Amino acid sequence: MQDDGRGIDLRKVKEAGLRRGAITAEDAVERKTLLSLILAPCFTTREEVTDVSGRGIGLDVVSRNIARLNGYITADSSPDKGTVFTIKLPLSLAIIPALMVEAGQEVYAIPMRTIDESIRVREEDIA
Numbered sequence: 489m490q491d492d493g494r495g496i497d498l499r500k501v502k503e504a505g506l507r508r509g510a511i512t513a514e515d516a517v518e519r520k521t522l523l524s525l526i527l528a529p530c531f532t533t534r535e536e537v538t539d540v541s542g543r544g545i546g547l548d549v550v551s552r553n554i555a556r557l558n559g560y561i562t563a564d565s566s567p568d569k570g571t572v573f574t575i576k577l578p579l580s581l582a583i584i585p586a587l588m589v590e591a592g593q594e595v596y597a598i599p600m601r602t603i604d605e606s607i608r609v610r611e612e613d614i615a
Contacts, residue, residue, distance in 0.1 A: 496565035498522050500533040523563045527551040 501522045505511040510525055525531050529548045547561075554561050559577035586597035587606065 492570040495567045495569055496523065496526065496563070496571055497533070497567075498565070501525055504531070504533040523565065526563060527561060 505525050527547050551561050557577055562574045565571040585600040589596045
């Protein structure tokens with residue numbers, strides 16, 4: 489996933505990381521370390537919390553859910569060019585046996601391990 493915005497302000501990330509004790513001055517040198525902070529629990533560069541932002545739970549939730557799938561997410565950002573998020577998931581997720589179900593215009597893949605029984609219903613059996 490990539491945007492073409494102004495990128496992540498690493499100076500603000502560094503300041504917030506130092507202020508919150510998430511990193512030391514020595515850690516703050518590494519660009520990769522700074523970018524990984526935006527995925528950390530409760531990390532935010534916001535000075536004030538609003539109804540919709542500033543709590544540090546946006547990218548943290550994404551990162552935790554990807555980790556649950558044994559994957560990981562990384563970020564790379566360039567000033568005035570944008571940010572790229574790379575999500576890596578194990579190949580095994582692509583080969584999970586699944587029952588494909590069509591409902592209206594949507595198609596769903598239901599993991600076979602969650603299915604106890606399946607039956608074929610004929611259209612004339614539906615009242």
